[in-house]
Amino acid sequence: MSAHSGAAPGGHGPAREATPEELSRRGFLTKISLAAAAGVAGLIGVPIVGYLLGPLLQPTEQQWRSVGMVDEFAIGQTALVSFEEPSPLKWAGQTALTAAYLRREDTDSFVAFAVNCTHLGCPVNWQPDARIFLCPCHGGVYYANGDVAAGPPPHPLFRYDTRVNDGRVEIRTRPLPVA
Ligand code: FES
Numbered sequence: 635m636s637a638h639s640g641a642a643p644g645g646h647g648p649a650r651e652a653t654p655e656e657l658s659r660r661g662f663l664t665k666i667s668l669a670a671a672a673g674v675a676g677l678i679g680v681p682i683v684g685y686l687l688g689p690l691l692q693p694t695e696q697q698w699r700s701v702g703m704v705d706e707f708a709i710g711q712t713a714l715v716s717f718e719e720p721s722p723l724k725w726a727g728q729t730a731l732t733a734a735y736l737r738r739e740d741t742d743s744f745v746a747f748a749v750n751c752t753h754l755g756c757p758v759n760w761q762p763d764a765r766i767f768l769c770p771c772h773g774g775v776y777y778a779n780g781d782v783a784a785g786p787p788p789h790p791l792f793r794y795d796t797r798v799n800d801g802r803v804e805i806r807t808r809p810l811p812v813a
Contacts, residue, residue, distance in 0.1 A: 698797065698804040707738040707803065712760050712778070714749070719807055734794055734805055735760055735767070737778075744796040746805050747780050752789040767791065 652660070699717035707713055716733045735747045735758075747767070749757045756771035766783060767776040774785035781790045795806040 696806055696808050698799070698806050700799075700802045700804050701734070701736060702803055704738075704742065704798055704801055704803055707736065707744070709738050709740065712737040712762065714760070715746075715805070717805055717807070732807075733757070735791075736796070736803065736805070742798045744798070744803055746794040746796050748792040748794065750792070751787055752782075752791065753785070753787045758791070 701715035701717050712735050714733055715736045716731050719730050719732050733749045735749060737745050737747075739745055751758050751769040751771065751774050753769065753772060753774050756769050758767040758769045758774070758776065760767055765778045767778075767780070769775070769785065769787065772786050774787040775783040776787065776791050777783050779790075780793065782788075794808065797804050797806075
C-alpha cells in the first residue's frame with residue numbers, strides 16, 4: 635500500500651474537489667483582481683499616453699521667425715536659411731529646425747520657398763548659375779519662381795510668408811501641405 639494514497643500534494647490532507655460555492659467565489663475574486671489590475675493600468679497608462687500623443691493632436695501654431703538681418707542678403711540672391719518650427723514637442727531638439735530658400739527681390743521684398751520637393755519631399759538644391767531648383771531624388775526641376783519646369787513634382791514649391799520687421803527678415807512658419 636502506497637504511503638501517498640489519498641493525500642493532497644504537500645501533505646495537507648486528502649484532496650477534495652471544490653464545492654460550487656467555492657468555485658463561484660474564486661471566479662468572483664479573479665474577476666475583481668482583473669478589474670483592479672485594469673483600473674491601475676488605466677490610471678497609470680492614460681496620462682502617459684496623453685502626455686506623449688497630446689502635442690501631436692494640437693493644431694500647429696504659426697509664428698514669425700527671424701532668419702537674419704536684411705543687409706545679410708544681396709538683392710537677387712537666393713540663400714538657404716534655417717529657422718525653428720513652432721513644434722510643441724519638448725523633445726524635438728534639432729529636428730525642430732527646418733530650412734527655406736530665401737531670395738531678396740528688392741530693397742525690402744523677400745520670397746521664401748520650402749526646401750521640400752512637392753513630389754515626395756526630398757530637399758531641393760538651388761543652382762545659382764542655371765537659376766533653377768533641382769531635386770536629386772527623381773530629377774524634379776523648378777524655375778527660380780518655384781514653378782515646376784520638369785519631372786514628377788505635381789505642384790510649385792510651397793512658399794512661406796515673409797516680412798521685414800525692425801531690420802530683420804522674418805518667415806512665418808506653417809505646416810506644409812501634403813503633396
Ligand atoms: Fe523630388 Fe521625387 S522627390 S522629384
